[in-house]
Amino acid sequence: MSQTKETTHFGYQTVNKEDKVGMVANVFHSVAAKYDLMNDLMSGxxxxxxxxxxxxxxxxxxxxxxLDLAGGTGDLSAKFSRIVGKQGEVVLADINDSMLKVGRAKLRDMGIAGNINYVQANAENLPFPDNYFDLVTIGFGLRNVTDKDAALRSMFRVLKPGGRLLVLEFSKPEQEALSKAYDAYSFHLLPKMGQVIADDAESYRYLAESIRMHPDQDTLKEMMEQAGFESVGYYNLTGGVVALHRGYKF
Known part of the structure; x- marks a missing residue:
């Protein structure tokens, strides 16, 4: 008898779980070179x-x-590198080698080198010791992870007791009017911008869909608590278009 393959979502599509990592990788291979430019344009x-x-x-x-997880082109890593100084350590980790290459080149051009390491890693199975990091951040990356619960447990494992996790991610707008305007922007204007600037409408259509499929603020809070985090809370930014979740390992 053939085994039924587990499925998950890739944007609004239903795909085999084992295929999603490669499909997400293709999106970010495609957008890496123009990622920073598109971020500035998309968000103003x-x-x-x-x-x-x-x-x-x-x-x-x-x-x-x-640990700057799904750290991409290194915006957070650059800031953290300056804060932790020569005695500290920043690991910029991303599952996508194209994004890592862009991030490494960008930070070196900024003169940031000594205390940053670059690691290609899957958030679901992090290749770091237990109780190692004081802080784990994942900015605009969790929604692309296939098994978010496994990733949160992995982040919990590598944090020191007293350490904290920050999840910065697109979320659910608080007001209906803002939600409608955001939908119109995401599904009509965003793919057109992707086509004109990055010659890739489909990747930006996927990114818009992945935002809608991501857990809302309270669901993600519960998921973090189930992974072991305590004192979990979140801040809504720009009316809930983005949320910052914070949890602690005690």
């Missing part, structure tokens, strides 16, 4: 304020160890 530059807020909430100090 507001993504920089969202990331700055996450850094302000991190509580990170000189000498500490940070």
């Amino acid at each position: 530059g507001i993504h920089r304020l969202w990331k700055r807020f996450a850094i302000d909430c991190s509580g990170i100090r000189p000498g500490q160890k940070v």
